[in-house]
Amino acid sequence: MTENTTTEGGDPACHLHLLCPVCGAVARERRESCCARYAGPVRHRWLGVLRPDGEGRLTGGIAIGPAVRPAAANGDTDCGVRIGAGLGTGLGLGPVDLDDAAARIRRALEGLEVLKDFALELAPADWRRHSGTADGTPLRERLFLHGFDVIGPDAMDVAFDCGERGTLIVRVDGSGRGRDVRLEL
Numbered sequence: 001m002t003e004n005t006t007t008e009g010g011d012p013a014c015h016l017h018l019l020c021p022v023c024g025a026v027a028r029e030r031r032e033s034c035c036a037r038y039a040g041p042v043r044h045r046w047l048g049v050l051r052p053d054g055e056g057r058l059t060g061g062i063a064i065g066p067a068v069r070p071a072a073a074n075g076d077t078d079c080g081v082r083i084g085a086g087l088g089t090g091l092g093l094g095p096v097d098l099d100d101a102a103a104r105i106r107r108a109l110e111g112l113e114v115l116k117d118f119a120l121e122l123a124p125a126d127w128r129r130h131s132g133t134a135d136g137t138p139l140r141e142r143l144f145l146h147g148f149d150v151i152g153p154d155a156m157d158v159a160f161d162c163g164e165r166g167t168l169i170v171r172v173d174g175s176g177r178g179r180d181v182r183l184e185l
Contacts, residue, residue, distance in 0.1 A: 046102045047081060058083040058098075068109060069145045080147030080159075081105065101150040107176040108148065108158055115158055116143050118178035119168045127183055131165045143168065 041051045042058065050058035061078035071077045083101050108115060120128065120140060131139050139162075146161040154174040159167050166185040170178050 042098070044098045044102060046106075047098065050081070050083065050098075053082075062105070064109075064145065068112060072144070079145055082147070082149045084149070084151045097153075100153065101156075104150060104156055104172075104174070104176065105148050108156065108172060111176055112145065115170050115172070115178055116140055116160070119143065119160055119170045119181050122178075122181035123168055124183055127165065131162065 041049050043049050047062060048060055050060040053059050060081050062081055063077045064079045065077070069079070083098065117140075120143070128139065131142075142162060143160040144162070146159040146167060149157040149159070151157060156172045158170045158172055160170070161167050166183050169182050169184060171180045171182075173179050
C-alpha cells in the first residue's frame with residue numbers, strides 16, 4: 001500500500017475491509033467512480049440515486065414522462081436502470097462511466113420508436129403471431145419500456161415488458177443501434 005488513506009491516521013491494515021479493491025482508497029473517500037459498487041449508493045445528476053446490488057451493479061430508476069411512455073398499471077412512472085460492474089468478461093465489456101451510461105440511456109429514449117420497430121422485426125415469428133391481437137391493441141403499443149441494463153461501454157439491453165407474453169430484450173451497441181433481440185419468458 002503506498003499511503004495511509006484512513007482519516008484516523010491509524011494502520012491501514014486495520015481497515016482493509018474498507019478499501020476499494022480497484023483504486024485502494026478508503027471506501028468513504030471514493031477517489032474514482034469504480035468505488036461506487038463497493039462504497040454504497042452514489043448520486044448522479046440525471047440518473048439519481050444508484051445503489052449497488054449483490055452482483056456489483058448499480059441499480060436505480062428514472063422517471064419517464066407520459067410523452068415517452070404511459071405510467072404502469074399501478075401508476076408508477078419509473079423505469080429500471082442497472083449499470084454493470086464493468087469487470088472484464090472476455091466479451092469486450094469494460095468499466096462503465098456513469099455520464100456515458102446516462103447519455104446512452106437518453107439516446108435510447110430519443111430513438112425508442114426505432115427500437116420498438118427493431119424489436120418487433122426481429123422477435124420470433126411464432127411469438128409475434130400469437131401476440132398480435134390479444135385485446136385489439138396493436139402489439140407495438142403493448143411494448144412497455146421496462147428498463148435499461150448498461151452492460152459495458154459497447155453494450156446495453158433495453159427491455160420491453162409484454163405482459164404474459166414475456167419480455168423482449170433489445171441489445172443496443174455503443175452508438176445506439178439495435179444489434180439483436182431475444183425473448184425472455
